Amino acid sequence: MKVLIVDDERIEREALRHFFQTNDLGVEVVGEASNGIQAIEMIQLLGPDIVIMDIRMGILDGLKATECIKRKDPQVEIIILTAFGLFEYSQQALRSRVFDYLLKPVEGKELVDAIQRVKSHILSRNERQGEHRKPAWLRNWAAEQVNEEPPLTSSGFEDPRVAAIVDYVMSNLDKDLSLTGLASLVHLNPSYLSRLFKSTTGVSLNIFVREARIEKAKYLLKNEKHKPLKIISEEVGFSDVHHFCNTFKKTVGITPAEYRVQGRG
Numbered sequence: 001m002k003v004l005i006v007d008d009e010r011i012e013r014e015a016l017r018h019f020f021q022t023n024d025l026g027v028e029v030v031g032e033a034s035n036g037i038q039a040i041e042m043i044q045l046l047g048p049d050i051v052i053m054d055i056r057m058g059i060l061d062g063l064k065a066t067e068c069i070k071r072k073d074p075q076v077e078i079i080i081l082t083a084f085g086l087f088e089y090s091q092q093a094l095r096s097r098v099f100d101y102l103l104k105p106v107e108g109k110e111l112v113d114a115i116q117r118v119k120s121h122i123l124s125r126n127e128r129q130g131e132h133r134k135p136a137w138l139r140n141w142a143a144e145q146v147n148e149e150p151p152l153t154s155s156g157f158e159d160p161r162v163a164a165i166v167d168y169v170m171s172n173l174d175k176d177l178s179l180t181g182l183a184s185l186v187h188l189n190p191s192y193l194s195r196l197f198k199s200t201t202g203v204s205l206n207i208f209v210r211e212a213r214i215e216k217a218k219y220l221l222k223n224e225k226h227k228p229l230k231i232i233s234e235e236v237g238f239s240d241v242h243h244f245c246n247t248f249k250k251t252v253g254i255t256p257a258e259y260r261v262q263g264r265g
Helices: 010-022 036-046 062-072 087-095 108-129 143-147 160-171 179-185 190-201 205-223 229-235 241-252 256-264
Strands: 002-006 028-033 050-053 077-082 100-103
Touching: 002 010, 002 036, 010 028, 028 036, 036 050, 036 062, 050 062, 050 108, 062 077, 077 108, 100 108, 160 179, 160 190, 160 205, 179 190, 179 205, 190 205, 205 229, 205 241, 205 256, 229 241, 229 256, 241 256
Parallel strands: 002 028, 002 050, 050 077, 077 100
Antiparallel strands: none
């Protein structure tokens, strides 16, 4: 069976991949995602049977991503693996029909047991249905994109207007992304688009744009180490580098320069 790992921390993704590689569980890690939007896209592309999902992530959190995934394909089984065990999170996860809810740091045996249970559930379900899962999408996914930069198209939301907005934003982070301008792209009233986007994704459009820009900036800071901050700020839609630095620090907790040093380390 195929597994997709979704966590915004690279070290957590690597640890989980190593776990599956060193334990003979009959599963294959087919990809990694660093946020909810990327997870939705990669499920369409890679067709995993099981998703290991964190909750607190940029752009779209794990619970909202789970809701979108289960609406699109109820057959995908999701195991929440998070450091946040608050009652409200576990209740929301259950309402979203996740298969299991595990707390970090998870014991190896606990994770093994959860994987064995979900595999048995999938096999039993397929036998009852008398058919196997549908084949994965025919498109291939470049390995460097899977492991590095979030894909920028095919958001996978059921409402085509929301999907179009997400795709446009992710592909045009350097441009003016005002509510009025985005609404005109899908021929909607701005206030209606604002309500539609929030009800579909669980996050307001302006917060989505801001977090998408910061996620892109984080990627550039880590992978283009000699590019000046002014250029990076312009590439993610900030005309003022000081505004970019202040927004980055408020969102991430450290300055872009500090984040770049951590990435180099």
